[in-house]
Amino acid sequence: MSLSVAEQLTQLNAARQLVLQDSGLYPQIVQGILPIVGANARLELRRWGADFLAETFASPLLIAQEKERLSIVILQTLRELLENQAEDHNVIKSVIQAAASIYALVFRYIISNQHDTATWDRMVAIKSNVFRRWDTASGGIRVCCIKFVQRVVQVQTPGVVADPRRPEQNEVSLALVPREHPLIPPSRLEPEALGLLDRLLNVFHEESRDVILVNATLNCLGTLIRTRQNAANKIITAVLNFNPLKQTSSPMTPKLKVQIKSMEKTTRMVLMNVLRRNENGPFAGRIRQYIDRLAQTRFETFDEGSKKRGLPSEPTDGLDNAKRMRLGAELPDRPGPPPLPPGPVSHAQLFTLSGERGLTSFDVTQLPIDLIVRITVPVLHRIEQSAVDAAISAVRSRYLTLKKTQAAQAQATAQPAGEDEEDYEPDFEPSEEQIINKSDNLPPEDPIRLPPDLALGPFKLPQPPPLTPEETEQIGKGIISRVFSMMSVLEEPSTTKRQKPGLNRLAGSNYDRDAWMTVITRLATRASAGLDDEELSDNEEAESKGTIAQQTPKPSLSDGIRETLWKFIIEDFRARIPIAISWLNEEWFNDRMQCQNQDGRKAKKRPPKDHYNKWMLKILDSIVPFLDAKDKVLIRFLSEIPALDERVLDRVKGLAKDPERVTLAVNALYYLVLVRPPVREICIDAMVDLWRNFEDAKAPAAKLLKKLRPDVLKEDTPLPPPIESIKSPPSEDSKEDLPSASVKGEGIPNTPNAVAAAG
16 A cells, blocks of 8 residues: 555655764665655655755765765766756755755766766766756756856866875865866866856846846855865956946835845955955955945945935025024033932942933943943043033032031931930030040941041062972973964964065064964973083982982973974974974074083083984984875975984985885985085985895986996996907806806895905
8 A cells, every 4th residue: 555645755754853863874765765756756755855865965964975975876866857847946956956065976986987987977967957957947946056056166177185195085176187087087177167157257247137146156156266266366356347236326126225235245245255364365455445435335325314405505595594593492401410319328329320220220240341441431432521520520519418418417426315314404504525525435437438538558469379390390381282272273474475584583573473483492492401401410419429319300391392392293294394493403503502511611420411313303203104205395304404314314214115205215315415515425325225225226326326426336236248258258267267156147246245345
């Protein structure tokens, strides 16, 4: 028994709720509903299926690998729904949205599967169908077509390749396609994308503009400006030549006014977003002028208040404007402050000059202090001086009146009351001396009633408690972590050409990322230079005398900064290799200065630490495993660090163990031979070692050793036989003169021992 449409929709909605709760069920649900929502299904089921597919491929819950696999599965269903001539508009819109979401996925699949012609033919058929509907369909479908065209232009133009070794994590663009791809050759797809872009921008030049299409186009262009720099100039130029307020000359109806305001706002927001991302770009000045001109035109067009007719500059009937004024009219006086309430008065009541209950009952302490400052300062600037003087006079008058009232009340309470036992003496009048004696026995007045005159002395903060060594170390680590967290969000130094300050420049004077790195590296190298060595020497002297027990030295704050700096560099060593070079130069300079200072002092038992070689080798050991054959980071690092030795060259020679990185090792050594004469000989020795002990390095190393040290090649190369031996066999005497290896037809063994013996 077949289910009704309502029952099927109920089951489909239940399946949708399942995948929203568990995204791992998407593959089973998508493949299960395709036969139910196909082109031959009922209209309600087709609508549900198209909406579900559009929602599925726009959902961030479904992983990219599953999306790519499922996009191949649904291609035929989408094609059949689009090719139905009598298809519902809602179905068409949802299908085009789903096609826009899967176009990049199918494109990535075709890059890796060059012979899957059927899949690409389905995608091309869908793309052609959408292009045909672009100019003839209804408004909602055309908006979806614009979004699809934007995705096609974005995919079929070259983008930025972040990591060539991991193409699955790069943005899908024409840069990932091989030049000789049989299905999607770049020479054909890129002109098609540029043509679609021109057709997309043509909406700004049409006379009869559809506001919905213009807004949809503007919203799509923001993504292309951000991701495709090669097309950004053309797009920004087209937007700057577009005038959204051009139709203001026609009769303004309420509908037209709303449409023009919508286009103007969308255009302004797109350009402001572009300006915010690159405030110093080539179009920054033009964009600012365009936005200012747009704001002025909008104000002149839509500001109703400015269109009111003002007073005539000259009298129209021979009478002066002053004669038209109402001479007997008087402006109402500003209401004075309300009187103080009876009874005790608080400071808030004393300074409150408004009678509104809402203001007096509001607790200002709930607002943050910065908000109060931002509100109060502009208000004080706008208040007239006369109003401020009147308010101060009102508060002063209140205070004086309150002071007199409280003084009178104090005198009234100081007067003695008649006593009961003296009622029989009606003519008795106490003397002045008795009144004074009784006044002295009265309790003191309440100081709360009368606001006292406060005399505050200089305020000094108490001294903080001393920190323990553990607390000092913990606080230092916290400061270091905060500085490095700030470094990760600082902008990279601009690549624009700046005037070079020369040798007289000051390090860290620009307050940018480089300046902070200078501060950090010098804190690590110079802040505690020599202190750790002196402390260790003192401990050793005390141990030799038997005064203290031997203790393991604790890591210093400088070593903590060095460790954090090393981790910071290794996280992105290709971009941060200049930081490593700057740091190692500081370490080398500090080590040299410490050695000179030690030579000038008394002889110590313990030489200063060699920080440079320790951290230089640690950085080199960390980056060598991640270098590829075309990496230039190693050559730059080796050429700019201040000192090299055999340990560094041993690590460079270790690259030759990988056949793919043999060329990198040989080129690095040859570059050092050319640009660093002090290490020329040890670099040539390292190249000789590569030629003797690494089979894959023989050919490139021999080519360079012919110019650098040709004697080595002659020692290890078998001599050619003489011409006479070619014509006739050698005699017995000549056989005895030849080396045994040459008689047997073998060359001299290619080992260092053999070379030494031959020498």
